[in-house]
Amino acid sequence: MKYEAVVEVLLKEGVSDPEGVAILDAVVSLGYGSVSKVASGKFFRLMLHAEDEHSAADVVTEIAERLLSNPVLEDFRVRDLVSASS
Amino acid sequence: MSGRVAVVVFPGTNCEYDVLRALQRVGLKGELVWHGEGSLEGYEAIVIPGGFAHGDYLRPGAIARFSNVMSAIVDSANAGIPTLGICNGFQVLTEAGLLPGALQKNSGLKFLCRPEKLEVVSTSSIVSSTLVKAQIIELPINHFEGNYTISQEGYEKLIENDQVVFRYVDNPNGSMGSIAGISNTAGNVVGMMPHPERASDLLLGSIDGLSVFESLKFKIS
Numbered sequence: 070m071k072y073e074a075v076v077e078v079l080l081k082e083g084v085s086d087p088e089g090v091a092i093l094d095a096v097v098s099l100g101y102g103s104v105s106k107v108a109s110g111k112f113f114r115l116m117l118h119a120e121d122e123h124s125a126a127d128v129v130t131e132i133a134e135r136l137l138s139n140p141v142l143e144d145f146r147v148r149d150l151v152s153a154s155s
Numbered sequence: 156m157s158g159r160v161a162v163v164v165f166p167g168t169n170c171e172y173d174v175l176r177a178l179q180r181v182g183l184k185g186e187l188v189w190h191g192e193g194s195l196e197g198y199e200a201i202v203i204p205g206g207f208a209h210g211d212y213l214r215p216g217a218i219a220r221f222s223n224v225m226s227a228i229v230d231s232a233n234a235g236i237p238t239l240g241i242c243n244g245f246q247v248l249t250e251a252g253l254l255p256g257a258l259q260k261n262s263g264l265k266f267l268c269r270p271e272k273l274e275v276v277s278t279s280s281i282v283s284s285t286l287v288k289a290q291i292i293e294l295p296i297n298h299f300e301g302n303y304t305i306s307q308e309g310y311e312k313l314i315e316n317d318q319v320v321f322r323y324v325d326n327p328n329g330s331m332g333s334i335a336g337i338s339n340t341a342g343n344v345v346g347m348m349p350h351p352e353r354a355s356d357l358l359l360g361s362i363d364g365l366s367v368f369e370s371l372k373f374k375i376s
Binding site for chain 1: 264
């Protein structure tokens with residue numbers, strides 16, 4: 070089966086996010102004073118073949134742990150794992 | 156001693172020739188080693204120079220960490236071979252798990268390229284044995300991701316084990332505890348953001364960086 074997965078990588082709570090702060094400054098200066106926080110992060114879309122959804126999730130999680138995120142700074146979340154038509 | 160030092164080159168490394176020259180200045184024989192090499196046998200020390208290994212894609216050092224040469228570096232480092240990562244090399248060593256913590260974007264979001272004053276904290280590392288505790292030296296920094304970050308618990312361990320090698324006098328990038336360079340617990344693996352090779356000839360305005368390479372030589376012989 071072919072699957073498509075989205076991995077989201079965000080900085081851990083408490084790790085400084087200077088990029089998020091700079092974007093927030095821009096958002097507020099555009100007049101959106103109601104916005105109080107912007108968190109910057111990364112987004113990856115992976116296409117893969119796997120036996121079933123469970124093994125696809127295992128592989129994507131392993132890749133996210135080993136390569137896509139740095140455990141000192143970042144947390145990741147695998148989301149939107151869906152079977153994709155080939 | 157043979158004085159042979161492996162200077163590891165990834166696609167995107169750009170300080171390798173400066174490092175070769177600095178090693179030569181202190182009488183060591185640097186040799187360029189491509190990142191595809193699987194063995195570092197016969198080398199008495201390893202230097203991972205600065206630059207942008209694999210374009211810094213994903214995160215600095217994140218892809219370099221999986222290059223062939225890295226398993227040889229990990230084996231050599233674990234066997235006690237002096238191993239120094241400068242700037243991008245420091246980032247590679249943290250990504251590979253040879254040094255604790257990580258280098259995050261500078262707190263001011265600016266690429267910083269200027270000389271910085273550093274305080275020598277530990278003299279038991281491979282790059283600081285010819286320096287004196289509390290001595291101030293000046294070395295250039297040249298980075299966007301030099302903001303040293305570690306958990307509070309990890310930071311306390313660094314202090315406890317005398318692993319902080321250099322601190323910035325005026326913290327330029329938001330690093331925890333103004334850290335500019337650290338070692339592993341054994342002291343044979345060191346990562347530092349400042350560039351000692353760029354302060355290794357009077358023509359460059361300073362020779363403060365030579366002490367780093369002299370210490371390395373002292374460790375080998």
